[in-house]
Amino acid sequence: MVPRGFSGLTNMRRLYMFRAHMDGDWSSLDELGPLSQLRVLVLTELENVSASSFAANARLDEKTHLIKLFLGCTSKLGDDGLVKEKEGVSEEEQQQIEKVFDKLYPPPGVEFLQINGYFGWQLPNWMISTSMVPLNNLKTIFLYDLACCTQLPNGLCQLPNLQFLQVSRAPCIKHVRTGFVQAATASFSRLNKLSLFNMVEWEEWEWEEQVQAMPRLEELVLNNCRLRHVPPGLASNASSLKILFLEHVKQLSYIESFPSVVELTVNGCPDLERITNIPNLQKLNIQNCQKLKVLERIASLERLLLEDYTMEKLPEYMRDIKPRYLQLFCRLWLLYVVAAGQSGTEWDKFSRVEHVKAYAPDGDNQRKWYVLYTRGDNCKLDSNISSSTIFEGTENQTNIQALSLFV
Structure with a gap:
């Protein structure tokens, strides 16, 4: 804990692991208000903040020098990526944490944002509609352990300089709707890397072919989900996509028509049956995909890594590739x-x-x-x-x- 009187350190530049406690002789979020010179700020255990007014008193939006911001709650998810039975979240708790985070909006100059353990039903309003706070300098966003969020925020696609977005462990997200990429004419205009990890119930990604987005995306990672189909809009619009990594993607039966991809990894995809029409593919890693039967129209293939300790013979598709x-x-x-x-x-x-x-x-x-x-x-x-x-x-x-x- 940090003793009271902390607010007198007005020239502090970096503050890590500031635990949000509201009682006793320890500092609360109130004392962060005068720390106007902060460059890096890491707040944890925000579930202990009893009223949004305390969060407002931290005056994060006024810290014009702040570059990196970490907002964390204690995770309510278990090792399986699901909400712990003993950590159930009430509607009142959800509403309270949403109000607290709504008052912790970053200043315009922040470049790095990480949110851990958030258990509101939806992400903060300043992420849903970036018109509330112009986060024009934001380049990297990490969202970890979103216990109760049911959708990814539409406002992210409007961030003009966002280059890296990673979402890990969001068990209530089953569908990624069209608004995720369709809320602006230049959606994710500079996004370079997108990683979606351990979204264990995610089944559908809506992105129509005519919806333009992610023109600079070079690397896409999908891990531990139930995605049935890779959306047609991804293949047709992500014209810079070079690296595609799919690990433990259940229900996905085919991958096709990615003209720019040069490196593809498929690992532990139990229903994958065919990979076709990836004309510039040079490196292909196949690990533990027992149903894969067809490799076609990958004429540029240079390197193949094949790992499977259960197969009794080499796959028949080996006859069709060189x-x-x-x-x-x-x-x-x-x-x-x-x-x-x-x-x-x-x-x-x-x-x-x-x-x-x-x-x-x-x-x-x-x-x-x-x-x-x-x-x-x-x-x-x-x-x-x-x-x-x-x-x-x-x-x-x-x-x-x-x-x-x-x-």
Whole structure:
């Protein structure tokens, strides 16, 4: 805690971990009012503020030198990204925290904003409608652990200099509506990176093809959600998109028509079946996507990383592509079949690749066993694996029986 009398430090530039307590001999938000020289301010435990008037007395909007602002509450979410059963939020608590945050609006010069643990039904009014406070210098926004918010604020797309937006853990958001990108003619005009993490119930993203937005977006990360479809507006308008990262995106069955993407990662997408029409794709990482059957119209592919310790054979789509480099991580006995080279059943799936590095794990060593193949050197193939290695390292009898078909 910070003792009372703190307001006398009027030349303070940086203040971290200021805990918002309202009783005893400790400083309250009132004492932040005179600190007009602050550049960095980190406020925590704002759920303890009993009235919005205390927040207003902090006079954040008058701190013209403030560049970085952190507003935090104690999170009400568990490890699964859902509201803890014992941390239920009443309507009265929601209304109170909304009033408090409405009075904590930043000054126009702030460049970095992070909000943690906020549990209001909607984000502060100064984020929903940026006309209330012209945050024209804001470049980075992090929103973490939004326990009760049901939608992303429409006002963000109007911020003229916003370059990086990250939202993590917002279990009540199921739909991202058209207003998120349609509230202005130049929506997200300078946004460079968008990351949406652990929005575990998110299913739908509305963005029609004719709605122009995110023309400078270069990197998009979607993680741990239930998104059924990537919106058509993204592919047609995000003309600068270079990196697309999809991890644990459930229900997504296809990815197609991203002309500018050069690097794509799909990891743990259980329903993904096809990737098509990404003509400039150079690097493709596929990890644990067992239903993926089709790779088409990716003629520029240079590097393919394939990681799956459950597959019994190389995917059939390997016959339809010709990357220059292949890096493979698989189970031990499949690696042995690859090591068989021209006499093995998988030869025609990787023989056209110029350079192959394939590995199987042993304990914590992910690259204990290897197969190295170079097509241009008389199809040279090198490996440290043998049949005795297989039978010593295989613990599952089913795998032994399958292996016997190739020995």
